[in-house]
Amino acid sequence: MLEIERYKTSIIELFSEEKKLEFQLLVEKTLAQANYEVGKIPEEAISIIEERCTPKYVKLERVKEIEKEVHHDLMSVVLAISEQCGEYGGYIHLGATSYDIQDTVRGLQLKEAKKRILDDLEITIKKLKQLSMKYKNLVCIGRTHGQHAVPTTYGLKFANFLNELLMAKKTLENAKVAYGKMSGAVGTYASYGTEKIEEIVLNKLGLEKQPVTTQVVSRVIYAKYIQALGLIATVLDHFAREIRNLQRTEIDEVRESFVKSQVGSSTMPQKRNPEKSERISGLARNIRASINVAMENICLEHERDLTNSSSERILLFENSMLTHFLILEMNKILDSLYLNEEKIKHNLYLKEGAQCSENLMLHLTPHIGRQKAHELLKQLSNFPNFKEIVKENEIVKKYLDDEKIDFILDPVNYIGLAPEIVEKFIASLNKEKKEFSPPSSYAESGLDLDVESEVLKMINDYVQKSFSFGNVIGKEGHYANLIKFGDHGIALSTDGVGTKIIVAEQAGKYDTIGIDCVAMNVNDLLAMGILPKAFVDYLAVAKLSKERIEEIIKGIYKGCEISKIPLLGGELATIPEMLKESENSFDIAGTALGIIHLNKIIDGSKIKVGDSILGISSSGIHSNGFTLARKVLFSKYTLDSVIPGGVKLKDELLKPTRIYTESIEALLDSYEVHGLAHITGGGFRKLFRLSNYGFNLKHFPNPPAIFEEIKRIGKISYNEMFSTFNMGIGFIVIVPKENEEKVLYLLNKYFETHILGEVIEEPNVIIDHYNVFLKR
16 A cells, blocks of 8 residues: 555545546547547537446556557547447547547546545535634633733634635635646647547536647646645644644643544653644645646646656646645644633633733823833733732832733633624625535534434433333333343334424325334334334325325335335324425334344344444435435425436435334344444444444445536535434444354345454444544
């Protein structure tokens, strides 16, 4: 593994050999389409070219074989395409020079890289806004030249870095990179005979043209982009240095998170280093140092030479990925930044009033003049017990009593307009957002998670009290409790489908929501190794409609059929006074019954470090996180919109929750299982129910397009996404390492299954590829 892979982010994929070839094929195909539209390629050729100019036919391995012969990376692509197009291969690359393709590919790569950087930078900005407001009144000592100055607030500190980051962000926004070219060997269009081909190609690819080019687009474009990345990296470095200094042992006001298993030093066990902040500062140097390289690349000889080519292969990729990495690192820091308020207060009062000598000077000025007051307090500040000395001074005593001096020298009374500055600044930023801003967390979507937590704790207290009325067994906080009957336990699971119902109502599609209701209950039982035995439902409607109710019940029946359990009956209630939204309004819930032998209960107690974690794929969002998902997606789409992945939004959202009965039953019959988890509300925090160990999901697969679209539109952090949604994995299976491959083979017979990672000592959920760290 190359060392740089320590800092890889999703941007690495944009510059991979596979993705670059995909972009090259896209550009060559688009060029052929443009040549066809202006009459330079016959109709019988273009259909073959469109079919064959794809990764399905043009393989990277073949391109590399040809490159070994011709020693030209782009020409090897052209020849590989031509091979696949047979007699029509001569129309490939018609009129183009290599950098018509390469610079256009660069435009596509950098356009997407810039978007990803800005998306995650927006998350940083949101976090800083929240911290600015949260700590606007937290008074701390200000420092200039490394010395105590006058008081400020932590909110103002955060707001200052936020302001700097916003300026740096604006620079990147203004650094346009989405350019391409189809102007030929020296930019004269001689080989094309028209600018029309360039216009068609760039329009199809969503790129812009430069008014004048040579063989390449001007490298001023890339220099501005690299400078903007350098500015962002430097602002993050500035913030990281502040964290590092404030974490010094002598100051100890701010700390990065430090997990139980983390090591600060190989020889000094007491060390707790600000390693993420130091990493940001170190890598920022690399990014800044590259600015000069980008500037040098502007100075190409005549219509172009090759001196830029080799450096740009490294420069554009590394700086894009490293800047993205720094942003993700800062987001992780901000997610769990600890402010030591006790030490902040200690340091604030350390100088015994001397930190407010300016305030005292201003109060003495009307009586003795500013200069005399300054000289007097300069002399008195040499004494360690400043406030006592001041109170004993005859000049001061003449004008100010002890009570007034105490007030003047109390730092909390000398923060000026700091809170107001923060409030005004944040209000101005919120005002700038004239268009609807979708929520970036479950809390922002209107659900107060703190209140919910308190309510659930209250309910659980009553639940626990009720256990004295029966012979209840179970692990507190797991998926179900059981009533003991001899050597068996009976479990009940009850659940609904939440606000997914709203989507069904709006779409007028009711045939899948019943499957969701069964699935949510049955899968929770399966998470303890309990096979379901029966189901009952509760359906409330605003108005009786035979057709609509039949569709819902058909779904419940289908869910029971998949689960292989009878529907024993239920309750139908017509309550228009309570369901007032429309006559189509309804609510649905259900209860599943399960029975298990007591010695077969799977509660996670057998989980041990090194166990293998496998994930069974979901069918989509399932039935969780819909409050957030709806508000985000409906800010851009309608139900009938076609979204990434080529499906209508309503069809994607109403995919029924996958039921895992058959696959888990087969697993339990065949192999030892240490833990099971149904990934629903709370996302991968559900794993904390299983064990006090941690979970390293280092091989997590790419989430389906719907989750990436929610993240992109809502500018939601991956930490929040993995704390809310299933991200493409609906069920977790934990088994001994030695059975990993056998279990994978078995589960893949039912649904696509992935080896995700392993159980670790550190009691957190870690998903390195997405920079996710979920703390217990």
